[in-house]
Amino acid sequence: MAPVILVTFAGREHRMQILNSYVRKAMADGLIDEWHIWDFTRSQADHEWVTREFGPLRYMGDAVSYQACGTATSRAPLRLEARITNDLHIALLPKHEPDAFYEIVVGGWNNLQCVVRKGPRERLNDPDRSDAELTWAKLTPSVLSPGRDNEVILSVDPDGTPELMVNGVVLGRWPEVSVPEGADVMIRGGWGSALELCHVNAPVRRYIGNPGEQMPYFQAYQYYARRLSDFADALFLKCDDDIVYVDLDRLAGFIDHRRKNPHYFVTSANVVNNGVCAYFQQASGALPTSLGHFERPPGGFGGTLWTDPDKANKLHDFFLAAPKKELPLPAKVVDWQERQSINFIAWLGRDLQHMALAKGDDEKMLTVDLPAFLGRPTCIYSDFTVSHLSFGPQEQGVDVNRLITAYDALMREKLAV
Template identity: 60%
Template sequence: MAPVILVTFAGRQKRMGVLTHYIRRALELGIIDQWHIWDFTRSPEDHAWVTEEFGPVRFMGAKAPYQAAGTVSRLGSFRTSVGITNDLHIGVLPQNDPDNFYEFVIGGWNNQASALRKISRDNLLHAERKDVTNSWSRITPGILSPGAENSVVISMNANGGVELLVNDIVVGEWGDLDLGESASVMIRGGWGGDLELCDTNASIQRYIGNPNEQMPYWQAYQYYAKRLPQFADALFLKCDDDIVYLDIEKLSDFINFRRRNPHYFVVSANVVNNGVCAYLQQQAGQLPEAILGEFEHPPGGFGGTLWQSGERALKLHEYFLQSDRKNVPLRAPVIEWNERQSINFIAWLGRDILHMALAQGDDERVMTVDLPAYLGRPCAIYSDFIVSHLSFGPQERGFDFDPLVDKYDVLMREKLGL
């Protein structure tokens, strides 16, 4: 069976904690096979949480900072397999020297040379190396192959000397490089060289985008589009990091519907706190206007009074939480939708990433309006799979959603038996 891959653009710890329990259970049950966490965090605290909570790094944008990758000692070498075109950077941090680290630059200068530097650890998280002198350098033309998984080994001999091998070629040996008994190893790309760690195969993997980009999500779509042969047979789910309820008992049905109906471009879950879904839920008699007010058809499928109002969103969430039946069925099992909609929880087929080399910009519009129109394929909303989406940005102005997260946490623990 083709793998099911969930993609989440992370991540805010308070918002994402509830979702994490649901997805880990789905992994345990074999409903999904992989969870790809794309780290687009904006605060150091959230980045630290994502780094600690989730699996090993699989991919790093060229501007991403160093990430922990392993150790090297007299008893064991550091080994990795990487996909990168140029400028592989490896930081070696000796335990016996807390003030400095060694940096190997492999395939720098347009993949034509390599170098070794000793640098103050204060510079570890800074990519620029303008005022640093190379202690060793060598012409290494074409040392990194863009068409292969490049093998890299750093080892220590019995006397503490260090050896670097790339693709089974000895690049350099340093008898006077003192790493003590062991050293931590960190890794990153640089100067246009995105880095893929090809030996990372955990069920939960981290993907680190370039930091501080506006509307950064195109990086994820581009990643998959460039690897179409690898992912063409997969089925993709994508969910927001603030999904706080997920009907895990109906997730398999949603996946099976998506797989069996390839004529749809995108299929959405039936989402609580989603302008289009709220309109359809009310049209089906599920959301009483006398209690919640009118949920109008958002103009063109975008915006609307619910999207703008934290007060209305909080009232809708409270109504859903207080309902004994966590279901808001639509007037039909499937509703075709040809306007824009919020992509809080959607599914697409792996073969359709042929069309997903998105430019930087509004991925939601491209995925639900532009591409479906170009391809002549409708989108749909699947009624029987319910998720709850915490909030949109405009809803958070002046309103505190944290108490709601706590209530959804209680519901999650009840549903999962935690």
């Protein structure tokens, strides 16, 4: 059966905890099959939280620093299936030697050579570790295969000597790299080569984009577009990390509508605190004029709600106080041919053939440029409501802590937790 995959660009812990609860419940109920968490965090604390909270690592960009992937001991080898073309870096952190690490470079120098280096652990994530002590080197042409998931087995014998095998070939056995108590293992790609750990198929899993990108989201779209054959039958949901209410009773209807209406390029949920949705919510009479005037944003972008925290606060308070958590639009499905915020959208996996997005404004590409190019509209589905906490221009005045507390209470009521 075609899987339903939710993609979330993460993640701010304080804002994402509520979404975490809704999605875990949706997965438990069988509404969502996989949750792909893309770590685009901007603080170390948020990165550490995402790492703790969201399961094993599946993918990391070529500029991502070392990430934990397991342990190797005499009782249990570490087994990996790594999709990478060159420069697979494996770090051994000996349990008996807390100040040092050994780095095994597999397929370095354009997939020509393997080396083992030793260095102080404080330099583990230095961008350049080439001046570390070289303890072993070997010519290994084409050791990593671009045509398969490379099978990597790191074992430790009873004397603490590690051995590395790649695709059935023993690369080396190193008595000088003794780990008698075993070692924690970290892994990364490098030098232009991203790393995918293909044995990781947990329902909730992490993907880490390259740090420091100002508009990083193209990395996720390109990842899926390059794997069209893997995802062509899937249905994708994508939501912001600060979605603070999800009507799980109506999610199945939203998914069903998306499946049965392939002529739409993307379909949006009916979003609280979204300029285009608010315009239609007020046009239908669902939002009273006492909350202010919610105009049609010019070209679907910006508008007063996007910039006005007072309007956002009032809108959230109105929704929280409403007996029924719904703000109907003028029709069950509203066709749309201008820009709209992509706070919670859906697309079909087959359309990934059009989604190898260039670096830039992914929202404009998905809701304006590609629909215009393909001659396909977008739409808003009225009967599935979510609430979006805030836009950047609202940040200075939106009462984030108060609203999160209120939405947390609503979530606990809805999910009976």
